[in-house]
Amino acid sequence: SQQGEEDPQALSIQEGENATMNCSYKTSINNLQWYRQNSGRGLVHLILIRSNEREKHSGRLRVTLDTSKKSSSLLITASRAADTASYFCATAYNTGKLIFGQGTTLQVKP
Amino acid sequence: DTEVTQTPKHLVMGMTNKKSLKCEQHMGHRAMYWYKQKAKKPPELMFVYSYEKLSINESVPSRFSPECPNSSLLNLHLHALQPEDSALYLCASSQAFRGQGIGANEKLLFGSGTQLSVL
Numbered sequence: 001s002q003q004g005e006e007d008p009q010a011l012s013i014q015e016g017e018n019a020t021m022n023c024s025y026k027t028s029i030n031n032l033q034w035y036r037q038n039s040g041r042g043l044v045h046l047i048l049i050r051s052n053e054r055e056k057h058s059g060r061l062r063v064t065l066d067t068s069k070k071s072s073s074l075l076i077t078a079s080r081a082a083d084t085a086s087y088f089c090a091t092a093y094n095t096g097k098l099i100f101g102q103g104t105t106l107q108v109k110p
Numbered sequence: 111d112t113e114v115t116q117t118p119k120h121l122v123m124g125m126t127n128k129k130s131l132k133c134e135q136h137m138g139h140r141a142m143y144w145y146k147q148k149a150k151k152p153p154e155l156m157f158v159y160s161y162e163k164l165s166i167n168e169s170v171p172s173r174f175s176p177e178c179p180n181s182s183l184l185n186l187h188l189h190a191l192q193p194e195d196s197a198l199y200l201c202a203s204s205q206a207f208r209g210q211g212i213g214a215n216e217k218l219l220f221g222s223g224t225q226l227s228v229l
Contacts, residue, residue: 030216031214042220042222044220045219048215092212096141096165097166098155100153
């Protein structure tokens with residue numbers, strides 16, 4: 001299976017703290033993406049990093065990619081209660097598939 | 111219009127029923143996807159259409175039948191489902207590169223899903 005792993009499975013922090021979640025995958029990718037999902041509804045695209053990039057920023061989000069270790073991390077800085085959601089990494093392949101990791105459930109306490 | 115629209119939002123059906131899920135986008139995307147998501151699990155890829163042709167079927171049981179009648183519409187026909195098929199069904203779209211899969215800058219845009227319950 002190409003499905004990746006994410007850790008931690010669950011994360012609980014206070015508002016204002018930073019949240020870091022990690023993702024690992026198994027085979028060569030075209031890009032790696034992070035999505036957010038609230039209450040089991042649709043997925044919202046957060047950020048995409050290409051396989052030839054090492055770091056990318058978007059607002060309070062910072063994503064890194066280490067292709068030698070086949071791993072990525074997502075950092076959310078200065079978290080807010082509204083950031084409470086499930087976060088999934090997803091790896092895109094030249095086969096046309098986008099495969100999701102197991103996800104991290106983030107709770108930000110006010 | 112920058113949305114993927116899925117209907118219905120909720121569906122309850124019996125095991126002998128026939129129903130259809132619908133997905134629509136008007137962004138000119140030529141790749142469309144069906145995912146299935148069980149509670150507290152990641153989305154699982156079911157089907158991918160590229161330029162209205164089925165390009166990926168992830169060994170999905172034949173009781174699920176996809177259809178792409180034109181570049182804006184994607185249907186999922188359901189027949190003789192089992193209770194374990196109860197899940198959130200998500201549609202997505204993206205730009206398509208003919209025969210080259212998901213490109214380096216390509217992201218998927220998801221609809222809000224259909225919550226399906228099979229009784």
